[in-house]
Amino acid sequence: MKKKVLVTGGTGFIGSHTAVELIQSGYDVAIIDNLYNSEKSVLDGIKEITGTMPLFEEFDLCDQIQLHNFLKSHHVDAIIHFAAYKAVGESVKKPLDYYRNNLLSLINLLGAMDKYDVPSLVFSSSCTVYGQPDKLPVTEDCPVKPAISPYGNTKQIGEEIIEQTMKAKDGLKAVSLRYFNPIGAHPSALIGELPRGVPENLVPFITQTAIGLRDELKVFGSDYNTPDGSCIRDYLHVVDLAKAHVVAVRRLLEGLNKKNYEVFNLGTGNGVSVFEAIKSFEKVSGVKLRYNVVGRREGDIEKIWADPSLANSELGWKTESTLDQAMETAWRWEKRIRNK
Numbered sequence: 001m002k003k004k005v006l007v008t009g010g011t012g013f014i015g016s017h018t019a020v021e022l023i024q025s026g027y028d029v030a031i032i033d034n035l036y037n038s039e040k041s042v043l044d045g046i047k048e049i050t051g052t053m054p055l056f057e058e059f060d061l062c063d064q065i066q067l068h069n070f071l072k073s074h075h076v077d078a079i080i081h082f083a084a085y086k087a088v089g090e091s092v093k094k095p096l097d098y099y100r101n102n103l104l105s106l107i108n109l110l111g112a113m114d115k116y117d118v119p120s121l122v123f124s125s126s127c128t129v130y131g132q133p134d135k136l137p138v139t140e141d142c143p144v145k146p147a148i149s150p151y152g153n154t155k156q157i158g159e160e161i162i163e164q165t166m167k168a169k170d171g172l173k174a175v176s177l178r179y180f181n182p183i184g185a186h187p188s189a190l191i192g193e194l195p196r197g198v199p200e201n202l203v204p205f206i207t208q209t210a211i212g213l214r215d216e217l218k219v220f221g222s223d224y225n226t227p228d229g230s231c232i233r234d235y236l237h238v239v240d241l242a243k244a245h246v247v248a249v250r251r252l253l254e255g256l257n258k259k260n261y262e263v264f265n266l267g268t269g270n271g272v273s274v275f276e277a278i279k280s281f282e283k284v285s286g287v288k289l290r291y292n293v294v295g296r297r298e299g300d301i302e303k304i305w306a307d308p309s310l311a312n313s314e315l316g317w318k319t320e321s322t323l324d325q326a327m328e329t330a331w332r333w334e335k336r337i338r339n340k
Ligand code: WQD
Pocket: 086, 088, 126, 127, 128, 179, 180, 181, 182, 200, 201, 202, 203, 205, 217, 218, 219, 220, 221, 231, 232, 233, 274, 297, 300
């Protein structure tokens, strides 16, 4: 009997890539999404890649009644929870929207898991919980610092809510996955990142500049204490990230977890600067990118990259794609959606 996994936010960037990997790993997938920051047409991409159209229902997880009705009519064995607002800058302007949406949806989900006997949860967390780490590469036991944005704070509080709930409810178990910077797109170019409006993140801004949608990339600062002066991040291919979710949900479904709440960093372990990311894109695309160095962006940390050894050893997961490969898929996706 196939296990069924509910993917909340499953028409989003990481959610859709995870739905593909789950289906291709033999799971049944159901998706709940309110389409606030994604398009229903993503389902067609998932179907074209896998041959399977996942069950889909459009509603907001803050609506407890709709969530309970869903779980009453659909038995699921595990939940992977992506659905959340995720724009750092926007969260500073609209903190209450972020706290309400990101925390209420999680609280509703945890309550429904308990009521409808769904024992396993994989939570989409973020390296943003670390703030600017004192020591690099950053490990899971690195102290969590006061968040620099309400978005990051919702991830910190979300992890604490889950940890306390797992302590209180014997039958429940959860894994939090702290993503570093996911980039790229499925090699088929049938699904990818679809930022609404002006992209906040670096790589979609690079590809939109290269395709001619944006005049130039603004590099937010070159006066940091890094080798070339620009910020350093740990960019990982979104397909590698998606595969980690399959491993994590299988760990819970097969009872391989060692504690009923575990946390893993998901990154390559390599730090890459903004200028190095630009060079990688120019190499794989053959496009000379127009960019201009401007002032620092409020809230940016200087440098962070993962120590992924716990995920490597405990999950048996490690990234396979290089930065160039990830950039190449991002560029292939941009060209396809702009019919270039
Ligand atoms: C990366 C680097 C910018 C845009 C955030 C969240 C994280 C995750 C990913 C959700 C930084 C620089 C960017 C641009 C630039 N989000 N940059 N010009 O801020 O590291 O992480 O997004 O899960 O949780 O914190 O990612 O891609 O915005 O920025 O110079 O137009 O690129 O300064 O150094 P970030 P990013």
